Amino acid sequence: MKITAVHVDVTSEPKAHPVRDAIQLLDRDGVTRVRIETDEGVTGESTTYFGRVASSPAVLAKIVEEQLAPVIVGEDPSLIRGIRERLRELTDYQGSAGLSAYGMSAIDQALWDLLGKSLGVPVWKLLGARWPAIPAYAMVGWLELDVAGLERMSARAMEQGFRGVKMKVGGGPLTEDVRRIKAVRTVIGPDAPLMVDANQAFGYAEALRRGRAYEDLDCRWFEEPLPAGDTDGHVRLAEKLDIPIATGENRYGQAAFRDLLARGGVGVVQPDLRRAGGVTDCLEIGLAAAGFGVPYASHGGGAHIHVLAALPNTIYVESGLLPEGAELVDGCYPLPTAPGLSASW
Numbered sequence: 001m002k003i004t005a006v007h008v009d010v011t012s013e014p015k016a017h018p019v020r021d022a023i024q025l026l027d028r029d030g031v032t033r034v035r036i037e038t039d040e041g042v043t044g045e046s047t048t049y050f051g052r053v054a055s056s057p058a059v060l061a062k063i064v065e066e067q068l069a070p071v072i073v074g075e076d077p078s079l080i081r082g083i084r085e086r087l088r089e090l091t092d093y094q095g096s097a098g099l100s101a102y103g104m105s106a107i108d109q110a111l112w113d114l115l116g117k118s119l120g121v122p123v124w125k126l127l128g129a130r131w132p133a134i135p136a137y138a139m140v141g142w143l144e145l146d147v148a149g150l151e152r153m154s155a156r157a158m159e160q161g162f163r164g165v166k167m168k169v170g171g172g173p174l175t176e177d178v179r180r181i182k183a184v185r186t187v188i189g190p191d192a193p194l195m196v197d198a199n200q201a202f203g204y205a206e207a208l209r210r211g212r213a214y215e216d217l218d219c220r221w222f223e224e225p226l227p228a229g230d231t232d233g234h235v236r237l238a239e240k241l242d243i244p245i246a247t248g249e250n251r252y253g254q255a256a257f258r259d260l261l262a263r264g265g266v267g268v269v270q271p272d273l274r275r276a277g278g279v280t281d282c283l284e285i286g287l288a289a290a291g292f293g294v295p296y297a298s299h300g301g302g303a304h305i306h307v308l309a310a311l312p313n314t315i316y317v318e319s320g321l322l323p324e325g326a327e328l329v330d331g332c333y334p335l336p337t338a339p340g341l342s343a344s345w
């Protein structure tokens with residue numbers, strides 16, 4: 001089988017209900033769709049989502065069409081890691097992070113989708129699954145919500161059967177975080193996991209101060225306490241705090257996780273499919289983390305569920321509120337049954 005063409009299309013619209021975290025307003029629904037065609041008629045697709053920057057989907061489309069696609073047309077689509085290496089060599093000159101990584105990830109996901117469809121099986125079966133279903137929590141605690149809104153969303157998530165909830169912090173002083181965390185805890189009960197996410201908002205001293213408070217409030221993990229690239233800061237913070245430090249959604253490529261894992265700077269590793277490099281890199285990061293005894297919780301859900309199904313150290317898939325038609329069983333998303341890289345919801 002040979003790749004014959006790569007098609008890309010783009011949409012970019014204002015988000016109907018913008019959401020806010022400690023560093024940004026997410027006000028766009030942008031999508032870049034990639035479809036890879038073959039001489040045997042089998043196709044593979046991927047969808048790359050953008051929460052802000054109106055022009056990003058179109059810029060990514062340009063990178064995929066003009067830089068990456070010419071390298072892969074004519075290749076055997078099952079040589080997924082071989083294609084990845086060729087694309088890395090190509091993009092190294094301009095930097096393989098940023099939108100180069102988004103592009104390589106979009107192709108990686110489309111190739112896995114294609115491979116699954118060509119064999120008639122969901123991708124998790126190709127990866128060798130560990131789990132029949134994935135425990136889910138709901139990220140519902142956005143900063144534009146007042147306390148009443150937070151309580152309402154948290155209650156809805158628990159009614160829908162999620163194991164627990166995550167909320168944003170760092171939008172104001174620590175006293176405000178404490179007030180909001182206590183309100184959510186009252187709604188979800190003493191035993192449900194409650195995670196907090198600062199989206200890289202703090203410097204070291206403030207992260208340490210707030211981390212101690214989140215620890216006292218029995219939060220399950222402290223996500224992105226520091227700028228994502230500050231490995232030293234993460235290592236020092238992890239030494240001082242008992243609460244696990246969660247990070248990874250803003251790191252690019254497998255190599256970016258090596259020092260963080262080896263030096264103990266991460267307690268829950270959270271790669272993002274788009275930035276880390278797709279199914280292939282997320283799987284490799286997850287297996288490396290397993291070697292260090294570090295649990296894996298995806299940034300976002302969707303196609304990531306195939307990787308989560310395969311990893312021995314999976315603890316959670318991240319979700320919003322349950323989409324129409326989806327259902328949790330004992331707090332878990334079931335694995336998708338359709339061939340390829342389809343999502344559970």
Ligand SMILES: [Mg+2]
Nearest residue numbers: 197223224249
């Ligand atoms: Mg996060």
